[in-house]
Amino acid sequence: MKLYSYWRSSSSYRVRIALNLKGLAYQTQAVNLLENEQQSPAYATLNPARGLPSLVLDDGTVLTQSMAILEWLDETYPTPPLLPPDPILRAKVRAAAQVIASEVHPVNNLRVLARLKAMGHDQTDTVAWMKHWMVEGFDAFAALISPTEAFSFGASPGLADLCLVPQLYNARRWGVDLAPYPRLVAIEARCLALSAFDAARPEAQADAT
């Protein structure tokens, strides 16, 4: 498998963690978002939404959208599971994951920031914008997860943790105060102590600068 990825892309980071947790070997093809490589005609043919990541299987099949890729990985390589077996608990894990994947990340990605800058906003405005959506998202995420277990929903990391850890990385980059979220920071520390998360960290990628 080949993963089209950018070191700081949090949706790429989610999929890197999952591939590592599942013990799957993959090559990485860097796509530099800062140089708009995702807008190249060649990449747009691969991924019409021009986003990251894309996962190309050995038979050439191209999968896009991180949350769809994660569901496919869990269906195809079920061990260790990213989702629990109980349908209600699956829905709760997916809901927490989607607070980050659908409510925070899309409003904070590079193309949105570029648009805000094109509309005349400076760095102060964009930092305030980033922080606003992250704080709203972390408040909701913290209220939706289990209050006591080692990870967001159990004794092993799952889909919600895969979304949380990259978003906390972003939060630190943008200066979000994480003091109100000790539970989230504790989960993050347990995740990053695992080699699957550690090897997926942005700084561990070959295209990190």
Place this chain on the structure above:
Amino acid sequence: MKLYSYWRSSSSYRVRIALNLKGLAYQTQAVNLLENEQQSPAYATLNPARGLPSLVLDDGTVLTQSMAILEWLDETYPTPPLLPPDPILRAKVRAAAQVIASEVHPVNNLRVLARLKAMGHDQTDTVAWMKHWMVEGFDAFAALISPTEAFSFGASPGLADLCLVPQLYNARRWGVDLAPYPRLVAIEARCLALSAFDAARPEAQADAT
């Protein structure tokens, strides 16, 4: 079941369609987004992300996040299916659905528009913002779906169609030119000819004004 819904909320609209397709009876509890009812303490207790929809099951379990609710509905009430059985095709349906659910809708919802207005933008700016993300999303969606089948991915409607139809409703409200998307408009017409979609339309809801 009770669905907390707003007539024009496209994520509520998705879930209304799915409940109807599955033949499930439900009550509707209107939450008026224009009056910020989703910010009330009572609603925030139910749904910490203060979004719509929320689905309250008969035993009091609360499910949130439309895409998590749709996956739960499909796992729990599998007929008719919203996703095909083949894992690769499931991933492709989910990817198209998420172009709308993760890339268009979150950037265009009311709370983002309110924030843009608070940052000094007028109606002209917000209309341009809305159209920009919808056009990008429809371009990607059209490239990701089947080019020939009756619905986005087959002979019956599924998860991608449930996301498409409410987004096209929004597109018309905001004046997006749909002439470049004859395939999407044809799929929409086939969907709206079905009673499950027709009964879920915003105008058919009791809280429509």
